[in-house]
Amino acid sequence: SPVAGAALIMRDLALIALLGAVCASCGAAAPLRQPKVVSADADGVVRTTLTVAAARWDAGPASFMTRAYNGDVPGPTFRLSAGDTMQVRLVNDLGPDDADYSMNEYGKPNVTNLHTHGLHVSPEAPGDDVFARVGPGMAQDYTIELPDSHAPGLHWFHAHVHGSTNLQVQGGLVGAIVVEDDAATAPPELLAMRDLVLVIQNVVLDASTAPDPIASIPAAEYLTGSAMSLDIEYGDAAAARNFITVNGDHQPTLDGVAPGEWVRLRMVQAGHGPFMALHVPGCAMALLAKDGIYLDAPRDVPFVTFAPGSRRDVAVMCAAAGTYQLEASTDGDMGEAGAFGQLEGVVASIEVGGGAVSMSLPTTLPPRPRYCDDLRAATPDGAFSVNYGGGGGSYVNVALILVTVAAPAAVVVLNAAVWACGLCPRPLSRGLGCCRCRRRGRCAAAADDKAPATATATAATAA
Structure with a gap:
């Protein structure tokens, strides 16, 4: 009928407009944005709600429906101090799981929970309880207490229901946790650096190009077993269906860096599988911390390598004006880790310009608490x-x-x-x-x- 035909035309025009908008976002690099920040009140208590619900992720090469915290990918960054308490209400606004779900598919994809990865805290309820299961329409209150002796460092949080952890984490249910430096013990050179969080993820939408389709999240897994349509819309038919994002965006640009400026990048590898070897050709890079634990002193490195779930704090300095790239490359010495696959490609760009500044690296880094002692020279009491x-x-x-x-x-x-x-x-x-x-x-x-x-x-x- 004419009415039905007009409706189809309007639908197609709307789809074309949407795809055009997505494609336009692919052509221009987004600025490197920082996730929203959640911090403690004056009494040292963080009070916040994380609502898990379906949301559209405009990731650059593709726009699709996924699961997100408070509608954002990644979720907020918690900036805490030693001794703080996290009071988090986790609300599950996802739809019910499919009752006919196959045992060979992801288990309970819409059941979730919360895990703080790396924090030195109690694993017992109501704390960091990885066995909690928050079903659709349910909520759970978490109280996570950081000890006064907690080391400063970078950690992260994510969903952790076994059977669907990979699906939910790769889909965006992640966020960073920063335990801040103590100004009384941190060197002034470290405190003077611009401090940026980079939550890095690899998005896999095409199982045909994945090294292990069973461990990836192709569209078919969402469309047939998730009770929530992935609804993928590709902005560029020639773009790779598998790509890397930083803070939810594809190949963003860090602007406003001065020649000679040391910038601190707190990087979380929140991907689901491959290792990464990152470098910035043409710039100096110093490793500051690994997995939330400071080194004794900054270490000059050509590459920084890390596995999914791990964190790296690096300082980067480009001496001359220009455009530089943070790259994932196979040129790094990955050893046996390379057998598990590596991510390749441009992760982000760095625009350097303006007047040069003079900054230096610290000669030492903040001291570690007793539970982070260097045990390489210790005599073991036993072994397994x-x-x-x-x-x-x-x-x-x-x-x-x-x-x-x-x-x-x-x-x-x-x-x-x-x-x-x-x-x-x-x-x-x-x-x-x-x-x-x-x-x-x-x-x-x-x-x-x-x-x-x-x-x-x-x-x-x-x-």
Whole structure:
């Protein structure tokens, strides 16, 4: 009918206009924006709400629906001080999961929770409890207390429901956490630097080009198993369907850098798989911290390498005016890590111009607390080995770990989520904080059993 035909024409015109707007955003580099900042009140308490809901991510080469905190990708940056308390209400406004969902697909893609990755805090509820499950329409209150001795450094937060962690994290449920430097102990050269957060992600929308389609998030996974259409609209048909973003934007530009200025980049590798080797050709780069732990002094490096989930603090200085690029390259010495794949391409640009300034690097960096002591020269009291193995195909978010334990240990803690009953001849159950065994017809703690000289156990643990 004429009415139906007119409606179709209007729909097509609207789609063309939308694609044109997306394509226009592809042609011009976005300025490097900083995520919204959440910090503590005068009483040292952070009070905020993170609402998980469907939102459109205009990432540059593509615009698509995803899951986001408060409508933003990435979520806000928490800037904290040692001794602060985080009071976070996590609200799940996602729709219900598909009741007919296949066991071979992502498990419960719309169930979520909150994990602070790297903080030296309690894993028990109502704190950083990775076992919490916040279903659609539900909410949970977290209270996470930083000790007064907490080291300054860069960490991050993300969704951590096992079975859908990869899907939700790669989709944008991430954010940075900065524990600020103490002005009384930080060198003035460090405090004088411009301080920028870079949350780096690799977006995978095309499984045909992914090294491991099962571990990636192609459109089909969203369209067939997510209860929420990905609704991808590509701004440029020639653009790669897999690309890198910084703070939610593709290849943004850091403007206003003066020749000779040292700029601090706090980088979070919030991607889902490949390693990264980053450098800035033509500029000096010094490594300041790894995974939220300061080095003794800045270290000149040609590349900085890091895996998904890790963090790197670097200082970058370009001596002359010009346009420089922060690149992910395969030229870095990745060692065995290169076997797992690397990201390549321009990550961001740096525009350097104006009058030159004179800045210097500090000769030392802030002291580390006792729990971050350098143990390389320490004499160990004992040892155990963890050998990675397993086999047969690809599995989402799961590794098979082979643990060899030397006596007299009775229980080995692999991480906050797994206790291995390696010395239990007949394991009854495994759970956080316990490892119970069946002995003489009753249950007993593993420590009560006489352990053999060595024992071996296997446990499945989330990656």
